[in-house]
Amino acid sequence: MDFSLTPELKSLQLEVRAFVAEHIIPLEKDARQTAHGPSEDLREELVGLARRAGLLTPHASVELGGRGWTHMQKAIAFEEAGYSTLGPTAMNIHAPDEGNIHLLEVVATPAQKERWLKPMVQGKIRSCFAMTEPAPGAGADPSMMQTTAVKDGDHYVINGDKWFITGADGASFAIIMAKMEDGTATMFLSDMNVPGIEHVRTMDAMDACFTGGHGVLKFTNLRVPASDVLGEVGKGFRYAQVRLAPARLTHCMRWLGQARRAHDIALNYARNRQAFGVQLGAHEGVSFMLADNEIDLHTARLHIWHTAWMLDQGERCNFESSRAKVACSEAEWRVVDRSVQILGGQGVTGETIVSRIFTDMRAFRIYDGPSEVHRFSMGKKMIAGREGH
Incomplete structure (x- = not known):
């Protein structure tokens, strides 16, 4: 090893x-x-x-x-x-383009790759992934999906509402998840500037790191040619796992960099700031927080590296990516929270970038599945004897 x-x-x-x-x-x-x-x-x-x-x-x-x-x-x-x-x-x-690029590379037809994937890889266009819905629709439980797709000749007609759709404003195309008449789900590709898609509004959110924000979309009799089905009809939930397992891990990777940045700023401050006649970092309360940051950063990195290594061996890693998502999202959040505390007033103002990282990162414990859902999923697999190694 x-x-x-x-x-x-x-x-x-x-x-x-x-x-x-x-x-x-x-x-x-x-x-x-x-x-x-x-x-x-x-x-x-x-x-x-x-x-x-x-x-x-x-x-x-x-x-x-x-x-x-x-x-x-x-x-x-x-x-x-x-x-x-x-x-x-x-x-x-x-996100969401990184995951969408991976999904399209695996599933899309040559014509679909030419039309949508190639310009996205070139950085010319952006995309969005339309799955999450308002209640009573799909949230953490995708089986509750209310958006429907009905076959009509050589088209599918899509109706429904989506929200928390990252990057929706300004996206050139969307990957749309919809429920079929038999209860299965299918993914569809559609340009955003077509009749039947309305960008209702951009939601106010804590984070400000995704171009296009988080949008509310409405689909009203959107007609999608059968040629624009992504992959096979009825396999939408299976393809979602192709996208989501690696995407959970890349979230962990990117946010680890943010957590390390916050820690570095806090560590530098603790070395140089004086308080009560001594260096701030000499106080046990501060030094303990710095030590705990280092522990959490290292733990998160090991989870990421191990799961990445397993993915490179061809493993599906649904269990392992859930484990990493929970461990990393919570550890990295703790690092940033402690960094704010160490910085004091500078941590809650724009004097450093840490306050921005703090508000951006809080949602990470919810994106791509809340910690509670991943724990629940892991627990079920463990009881059934299907856990990872």
Whole structure:
């Protein structure tokens, strides 16, 4: 069991670290950031920087113009990208596009890849993934889906409401999950600027890191050609697992970078700030928080690396990715929360980026399945004797 980074992985780590430090962090105070994420203009500038650095959409296959990164390569590089709130946007590895790119590579037809996947890999367009619905529809339980798709000749007619749809405002196309007449689910691809899709509003949210925010969408007799079904009819829930298991892990990777950034800022402050006649970090209460941060960061990283390694061995990792999602989302949140505490007034103002990381990260314990749902899923598998190793 070798935990050392290979020379290739170390080189990759330093490459992304330097790119983020030199080109992306200086743009974090850019006025083009909005309450609903970086503006499209800022996103395009960021993407251009990554393109020139050879770091645009690097997780995509070489055939599509990416670098074909393994899950372990992603684990190393995505953490470095996440060190800046703008890093994932620049490298086109942000949610939901990162997961959608992976899904389309696996499932889409050649024609669908040409039409939607290729320009997304090139950073020219964005996408959204429309699954979550208002009550009584699908939330953490996708089987409650209310959006319907009915066959009508060589088309499907889709009706329903979706919300918390990340990146909806300004997205060029959507992957839509809908329930069929037999109770199964199917994924459909549709351009967003067509009759039958209404972007009702953008929701107010704690986070401000996703271009396009989180939208409310309404589908009214949306006609989708049968040729735009993603994969096979009736296999939507199965394809959702193709997308969600790796996407849970990439969330953990990116947010680990954010947590490390918050910790580094707090650690630097503890070294240099004086309080009650001594260095702030010399106080036991502060030093204990710093130590606990290091413990949580290391624990999260080990969960990520182990699950990434398993994915690279061809394992499905539904159990392991749930385990990592719970452990990482909660550990990384604790790191940021402690960092705010150490920084005091600077932690709750815009004097450092930590307050921004704090509000952005809180939702991570909910995105891609709340901790409670993953624990419930793991428990059921354990009782049935189907847990991971």
